[in-house]
Amino acid sequence: MRVLLVTCALGALVACAPQVPNSAAGVGFDRYDSARTGQDAPVNSLPAPDAVSAETLDSTPADADVPVADAGATAGVGAPPAPRSSGISDEQDFDAVAGRETIESDAARIAANRASYVQIEPTDLPTRPGETGPSIVAYALATNNPVGAQLYDRSRLSGEGRFNRNCAKYTSSDLAQQDFLRRGGPKRDPKGLDPDGDGFACYWDPTPLRQARAAAAVAPAPVVSE
Numbered sequence: 328m329r330v331l332l333v334t335c336a337l338g339a340l341v342a343c344a345p346q347v348p349n350s351a352a353g354v355g356f357d358r359y360d361s362a363r364t365g366q367d368a369p370v371n372s373l374p375a376p377d378a379v380s381a382e383t384l385d386s387t388p389a390d391a392d393v394p395v396a397d398a399g400a401t402a403g404v405g406a407p408p409a410p411r412s413s414g415i416s417d418e419q420d421f422d423a424v425a426g427r428e429t430i431e432s433d434a435a436r437i438a439a440n441r442a443s444y445v446q447i448e449p450t451d452l453p454t455r456p457g458e459t460g461p462s463i464v465a466y467a468l469a470t471n472n473p474v475g476a477q478l479y480d481r482s483r484l485s486g487e488g489r490f491n492r493n494c495a496k497y498t499s500s501d502l503a504q505q506d507f508l509r510r511g512g513p514k515r516d517p518k519g520l521d522p523d524g525d526g527f528a529c530y531w532d533p534t535p536l537r538q539a540r541a542a543a544a545v546a547p548a549p550v551v552s553e
Contacts, residue, residue, distance in 0.1 A: 467533030485519035494529035503529035
């Protein structure tokens with residue numbers, strides 16, 4: 328009787344025990360026997376690419392991203408890239424030049440280049456639109472006295488204080504020199520801009536303009552490319 332009760336109790340425990348899920352299910356092994364013997368479980372086959380029905384294509388949204396196969400990959404072998412021009416002249420290729428040029432043609436081309444060469448002489452600077460009054464460039468090139476060398480008499484009223492006050496009204500020494508010449512300079516100096524009488528107002532210096540003219544005069548002529 329005791330053995331019968333123990334057997335019933337074990338049977339009840341086994342019936343109440345939770346079922347362990349089959350970990351092989353879902354990976355193709357629903358049966359342990361097939362995995363143990365090496366037999367392949369049935370695999371869900373996928374449809375061939377050309378077996379897609381028209382209904383499936385019609386159900387695809389119009390704006391869906393559909394991968395497009397590469398044309399080269401589909402053909403198996405990609406098409407060779409089109410040759411690109413290097414854009415380099417063949418002037419350094421002796422064979423190419425010798426095929427179209429001769430000693431006589433080179434001499435004729437050099438003579439034509441020399442005949443067409445024109446040397447342009449420097450001229451006065453053009454007058455800017457709306458510009459009125461004397462040119463400080465022309466004045467600098469027309470004078471040769473150094474800065475500080477007195478050439479003109481000045482009034483005793485042209486003191487340092489008046490000179491500093493009036494020169495401070497101009498934003499640059501070029502504008503001060505232009506206004507100085509407009510008001511009768513260099514002989515006259517009604518505003519006291521040139522107290523030392525050298526003809527240059529408010530520290531204006533003509534030396535850079537004179538040096539530019541001298542450099543242009545001695546500059547070598549350009550060489551004609553042959």
